[in-house]
Amino acid sequence: MSATLQHTPLADVHVAAGARMVDFGGWSMPLAYGSQIEEHHAVRREAGMFDVSHMLNIDVAGPQATDFLRHLLANDVARLTVPGKALYSCMLNPEGGVIDDLIVYFFAPDRWRVVVNAGTADKDVAWMRQVADTHPYGVTITPRRDLAMLAVQGPEARARVWAARPAWQAATENLGAFSGAQVAADTLVARTGYTGEDGFELVVPGADVATLWNDLVAQGVRPCGLGARDTLRLEAGMALYGQDMDESIMPAQAGLSWTVSLKDPEREFIGRDAVxxxxxxxxxxxxxxxxxxxxxxxxxxxxAHGDGEITSGTMSPTLGVSIAMARLPVGAQPGELADVDIRGKWVPARISALPFVRHGKPVQHS
Incomplete structure (x- = not known):
């Protein structure tokens, strides 16, 4: 692997398993270990896991941490009052464009964690520190590159995590969606994911992740690569930063208006005026x-209402047809027909609500 790429603590494990490695946001990451379609179906039907250690956990601490995050993020972290609860948000620039989409966890009013995308991590940390210094807020911002992260997803995912780590079950079996539990020092188990299936995302010390990975393999969890992750997230109608949105795109233009909280008229978050x-x-x-x-x-x-553009598209292994997400003109409605320019030929497509698939089954929108 090229020395110019960054590597997760599992890089050697992936190579030994025969993974096809690719450059993803400056990181050497597994695209697939064999059949991408079989990896996709493993997540929909049983359990698969992804190395997502390229993503960055960032600890935010200090007496003004809550105020800082209420200003930094478009969603309102004041909604989080139970330790371990999380929410999804966009981080906007003053023009309302999406700097990144992320998950933020509440541990205490003076202790939070933000999980950001790999390709934007350095930019995100720099922006967070700039905002913190400008106002200023009494916070410390600590990137945690000492931590690794796995996403174990699928209808059997939680049971197989507990089989591999029985000591974690008591603290995690009653977790609701978008909730996490700290089960050991620097170890977080969260009921989150990016596939449209149930499961856990596991944050552990980097030195421990290879053993955890191998123990999960022994419990029948299938290693999966970025290829399956992309088809799974697209079926689930989940946006990908850099493809469905970026700093030139506002949340509403990527179907993310629900992540912007305008309820508190006194909260002056970055990008609010533009939004x-x-x-x-x-x-x-x-x-x-x-x-x-x-x-x-x-x-x-x-x-019938004008022209649009596809932002993400693929062949859906679950549905057996090609699916896409697209920015379309106002007035376009689910159920209507459209045409897509595929290599110079206009091919008919039906407009659909999102998601396409959830919990292993096609979604029937009313």
Whole structure:
């Protein structure tokens, strides 16, 4: 592997397992260990796991940590009052564009954790420190590159984690969605994920992750790569930073208005003025191709209401047809027909609400 790429603590484990390694945001990461489709189905039907140690855990601490995060993030962390609870949010620039999408965990009013994407991690830390210093807030911002992270997903995922780590079950079996428990020093078990399936995301010391990975393999959890992760998240209607949104895209343009909290008129979060001034310029919906072919990002879409563009597209292993997410003109509605330009040919597609799949089954939208 190239010395210019960063490596997770599991890099040698992936290579030994025969993974095809690729450059993902400057990290050497497994694309697949064999059949990407079989990895996809393992998550939908049983249990699969992903090395997501390239993502960065950032600890935010200090007496003004809550005020800092209420200003930094578009969603309102004041909603979090139970230790271990988490929420999903966008971090915006003053123009309302998405710097990153992330998860933030509440441990105490003066102790939080933010989990950010790998490709934006350095930029995110720099932005957080700039905001903290400018106001200033009495917080410390600590990147935790000493930690590793696994996502164990699927209907059997939790049971197999408990089989591998029985001591964790008591503290985690009653966790609700978007909740976590600290089961040991620097060890967090959270009921979160990026696949549309149940499961856990596990944060452990980097020195411990290879043993945990091997113990999970022994319990029948299938290693999965980025290829399956992408088809799973797209079926689940979950946005990918850098593809479905970036600093030029507002949350509403990526179907993420629900992550922006405007309830407190006194909360002046970064980007609020821009978000409130700009009415939704488009709608973010799904597409299902009606003929053979595969939709991909940046393909043009035409509808009865005007033109749009695909942001993510793939062949859905669960549905057996090509699916996509797209920015479409206001007025476009689920159930209507559209056309997609696939290599110079306009191919019919049906507009769909999101998600396409949840908990292993196609979603039937009313």
């Amino acid at each position: 409130e001034l700009n009415a939704d310029p488009c709608v973010f919906l799904g597409l299902q191709l009606q003929e053979r072919g595969v939709m991909r990002a940046h393909m043009a879409v035409r509808t």
